[in-house]
Amino acid sequence: MGKFIFKISLFVTLLMGMVSGLEYIARITPNSYSYKNEYMLKNCDSINTLVLGSSHSFYGINPLYLENNSFNLANVSQDLKFDLYLLNRNIEKCKELKTVIIPISYFSLYETPLDKGNEKFRVKFYEHYMDYNDTQLNSIEKMEIYNPTILQEKVGNWFKNLIGINADYGVDSLGWATGYSVSKIDDEIEINVSKTILRHTPNEDYINENIRYLNKIAELCYTNNIRLYFITTPTLQEYYNNIDAKRWLFTTSTVNDICLKYDASYYNYLKDERFDKSDFFDADHLCHKGAEKFSKILKSDIFE
Amino acid sequence: MLFNSIEFLIFLPIVFILYWFVFRQLRIQNLLIVIASYMFYGWWNKEFLILIASTSLLSYISGIVIEGFEGKRCWQKFFSATNIIINLAILGYFKYCNFFGESFANLLNSFGIKADWVTLDIILPVGISFYTFQALSYSIDVYRGKIKATKDIVAFFAYISFFPQLVAGPIERATNLLPQILKRRTFDYGLAVDGCRQILWGFFKKMVIADNCAVAVDSIWNNYQNESGFTLLIGGVLFAFQIYGDFSGYSDIAIGSAKLFGITLKQNFNFPYFSRNTAEFWRRWHISLTTWFKDYLYIPLGGSRCSKKRVILNTITIFVLSGIWHGANWTFLVWGIYNAILFIPLLLTKSNRKYIDMVANGRYLPSFKESINMIITFILAVFGWIIFRSASISEAIDYISIIFSKSFFYFELPYGKSVMIGIIFMLIVEWFNRDKAHGLEFTDNGILKYSAVRWFIYYAIIIATILFMCINQSFIYFQF
Numbered sequence: 001m002g003k004f005i006f007k008i009s010l011f012v013t014l015l016m017g018m019v020s021g022l023e024y025i026a027r028i029t030p031n032s033y034s035y036k037n038e039y040m041l042k043n044c045d046s047i048n049t050l051v052l053g054s055s056h057s058f059y060g061i062n063p064l065y066l067e068n069n070s071f072n073l074a075n076v077s078q079d080l081k082f083d084l085y086l087l088n089r090n091i092e093k094c095k096e097l098k099t100v101i102i103p104i105s106y107f108s109l110y111e112t113p114l115d116k117g118n119e120k121f122r123v124k125f126y127e128h129y130m131d132y133n134d135t136q137l138n139s140i141e142k143m144e145i146y147n148p149t150i151l152q153e154k155v156g157n158w159f160k161n162l163i164g165i166n167a168d169y170g171v172d173s174l175g176w177a178t179g180y181s182v183s184k185i186d187d188e189i190e191i192n193v194s195k196t197i198l199r200h201t202p203n204e205d206y207i208n209e210n211i212r213y214l215n216k217i218a219e220l221c222y223t224n225n226i227r228l229y230f231i232t233t234p235t236l237q238e239y240y241n242n243i244d245a246k247r248w249l250f251t252t253s254t255v256n257d258i259c260l261k262y263d264a265s266y267y268n269y270l271k272d273e274r275f276d277k278s279d280f281f282d283a284d285h286l287c288h289k290g291a292e293k294f295s296k297i298l299k300s301d302i303f304e
Numbered sequence: 305m306l307f308n309s310i311e312f313l314i315f316l317p318i319v320f321i322l323y324w325f326v327f328r329q330l331r332i333q334n335l336l337i338v339i340a341s342y343m344f345y346g347w348w349n350k351e352f353l354i355l356i357a358s359t360s361l362l363s364y365i366s367g368i369v370i371e372g373f374e375g376k377r378c379w380q381k382f383f384s385a386t387n388i389i390i391n392l393a394i395l396g397y398f399k400y401c402n403f404f405g406e407s408f409a410n411l412l413n414s415f416g417i418k419a420d421w422v423t424l425d426i427i428l429p430v431g432i433s434f435y436t437f438q439a440l441s442y443s444i445d446v447y448r449g450k451i452k453a454t455k456d457i458v459a460f461f462a463y464i465s466f467f468p469q470l471v472a473g474p475i476e477r478a479t480n481l482l483p484q485i486l487k488r489r490t491f492d493y494g495l496a497v498d499g500c501r502q503i504l505w506g507f508f509k510k511m512v513i514a515d516n517c518a519v520a521v522d523s524i525w526n527n528y529q530n531e532s533g534f535t536l537l538i539g540g541v542l543f544a545f546q547i548y549g550d551f552s553g554y555s556d557i558a559i560g561s562a563k564l565f566g567i568t569l570k571q572n573f574n575f576p577y578f579s580r581n582t583a584e585f586w587r588r589w590h591i592s593l594t595t596w597f598k599d600y601l602y603i604p605l606g607g608s609r610c611s612k613k614r615v616i617l618n619t620i621t622i623f624v625l626s627g628i629w630h631g632a633n634w635t636f637l638v639w640g641i642y643n644a645i646l647f648i649p650l651l652l653t654k655s656n657r658k659y660i661d662m663v664a665n666g667r668y669l670p671s672f673k674e675s676i677n678m679i680i681t682f683i684l685a686v687f688g689w690i691i692f693r694s695a696s697i698s699e700a701i702d703y704i705s706i707i708f709s710k711s712f713f714y715f716e717l718p719y720g721k722s723v724m725i726g727i728i729f730m731l732i733v734e735w736f737n738r739d740k741a742h743g744l745e746f747t748d749n750g751i752l753k754y755s756a757v758r759w760f761i762y763y764a765i766i767i768a769t770i771l772f773m774c775i776n777q778s779f780i781y782f783q784f
């Protein structure tokens with residue numbers, strides 16, 4: 001028994017060392033969150049335009065085609081609470097900030113908060129790389145090794161760095177996501193659309209909370225003399241024909257009310273006919289071509 | 305509590321320490337097994353603990369009563385039958401009530417008799433089929449005089465509820481497990497180390513192979529009407545490995561965990577995908593269930609020592625029942641019939657016991673004929689799994705029709721590419737260990753005699769599991 005306990009203790013100790021090593025590698029390997037944080041720390045005082053929001057703006061708005069000194073601070077599944085957090089965190093330091101762009105999606109008001117939904121594992125990235133410390137995750141959930149897919153990517157990138165190959169962190173120098181290069185729209189679009197809409201099951205429980213965050217964001221921009229633009233990114237016909245019209249009407253009228261109250265603007269491109277299937281990666285995300293087109297349209301509508 | 309959860313990783317060492325270091329008296333150790341097992345089960349649903357306790361108590365009492373009527377065969381038969389009927393009634397209520405109610409109503413409707421079945425809100429208790437069969441085997445064995453009825457109620461409750469195998473088997477026989485529980489156990493270093501290896505291999509199969517296959521399989525099945533025939537065949541192949549990784553993985557973790565407590569459970573899988581015909585497959589797949597049906601149903605029905613017609617009927621009965629055992633759905637029944645159709649020709653031509661030993665015994669590689677036989681047997685099993693996995697018979701027919709359509713020649717592999725590497729790795733490891741009880745059973749010869757090499761393998765498997773696992777997937781067989 002003594003031999004077994006000794007060997008198993010030694011084995012577990014070494015294993016803990018390896019797991020800690022893996023966790024350390026995952027945390028020190030640069031990623032889109034750490035890159036964006038670092039960029040903001042270094043360049044905050046020169047940024048004029050900041051893009052916040054979820055994957056719709058992360059993939060859909062390329063700051064290269066906006067005004068000079070624009071930066072995309074959006075992240076996958078980033079909800080209004082985290083938009084507000086990032087804005088609050090950077091607003092004081094960004095002395096030249098004139099414009100903030102926030103996407104309003106079909107699910108924006110009906111979304112379960114990031115820290116309570118299926119993607120709550122993403123909260124740890126804000127904690128690890130963006131100094132967020134209000135997380136309700138337990139210590140296991142906070143570990144990077146708890147998400148094998150992301151861990152694989154990070155260990156892969158760490159290894160590439162080690163052997164001198166440039167790793168791809170999924171974002172370009174201005175924070176725009178590079179992952180959705182070409183359209184993957186096919187004949188099965190109807191099915192994919194229903195899947196996409198199901199991915200964001202509307203939850204009525206958080207409407208008030210989400211409206212409160214929207215108001216806070218608008219108020220923050222208003223008091224700091226920053227022009228706030230709410231925008232809805234284009235979607236495919238198959239997508240916008242399948243959304244709940246009543247909910248969408250409520251969302252747009254709520255956003256319009258907030259705009260009136262805080263002197264903000266709302267541009268709705270949901271059904272913009274200038275976009276065709278070749279502009280979309282999937283039903284509600286733009287691909288590279290679509291992002292370039294959309295960013296140029298935004299520039300002309302907002303800045304010119 | 306799931307094996308693949310943090311809770312279990314904490315629970316198991318605590319029970320181990322209490323078992324070997326704190327409670328060293330046999331009765332107290334058995335009581336600890338009962339308490340730990342009820343905690344393990346209650347983690348999922350406390351209310352159903354009463355069901356396990358009732359099943360255990362009923363079988364315990366019936367065992368004593370049956371033995372008490374020694375010499376009075378009629379009374380023994382009566383109490384044994386009563387116990388069987390009550391246990392099967394409980395199982396039937398939770399598992400089949402809605403299914404038979406709805407089917408009966410549909411049947412009446414088809415004859416023009418208006419009938420409605422209001423679906424009852426019945427939650428299926430996890431593992432009910434497993435522990436009910438275990439309880440049944442005890443009372444039948446007492447009735448047959450194969451085992452003495454135990455008076456030790458704690459030991460008996462430990463036998464029914466022993467946590468490693470409580471919710472998904474192996475279905476233990478009282479003749480194997482009860483004597484081990486009644487006997488004082490001493491720590492066996494070799495057994496415990498082997499148990500740890502088996503647990504590790506089980507986790508790899510479950511968390512890397514099965515759970516990654518599950519993601520691809522779900523994607524294919526959710527959209528099967530729009531996939532090519534080739535993709536659907538791959539979906540069937542991936543499901544074959546999903547269910548194998550899931551269930552044999554669970555069995556490995558269960559058997560390995562039991563070894564840590566000085567208890568040896570029965571082998572439940574013996575590398576079934578290396579079988580050369582369907583009969584061999586069924587001797588290697590879910591062994592504890594197939595032997596249960598063989599011993600308690602097939603042989604009492606006359607087995608194969610009766611007329612050809614009767615043999616065929618017995619075989620169909622066994623396969624149909626083992627199909628329905630998996631759940632209340634026509635797909636399981638058809639799956640049973642499908643396997644009976646594959647099995648009966650082998651039985652009639654006396655080829656069912658043609659392959660008793662392991663394939664390529666004493667050789668590294670199989671012969672050409674053996675390879676072909678293994679591939680054919682595997683493909684036949686895959687079509688069975690397609691029926692098993694489908695939500696309805698019409699879905700299974702649609703799915704299989706697409707495989708045999710022109711679209712089969714549209715070779716694309718949109719899902720499951722990366723998990724294929726894991727499957728190949730698993731098959732290689734299991735091939736070279738196919739004469740052993742599990743994939744990581746090592747003998748102390750060759751390069752494996754060096755503990756550094758063995759530890760390197762353990763760590764490599766653990767790191768691969770951490771990197772490629774899927775999180776929070778339940779076990780398929782829990783629902784049975």
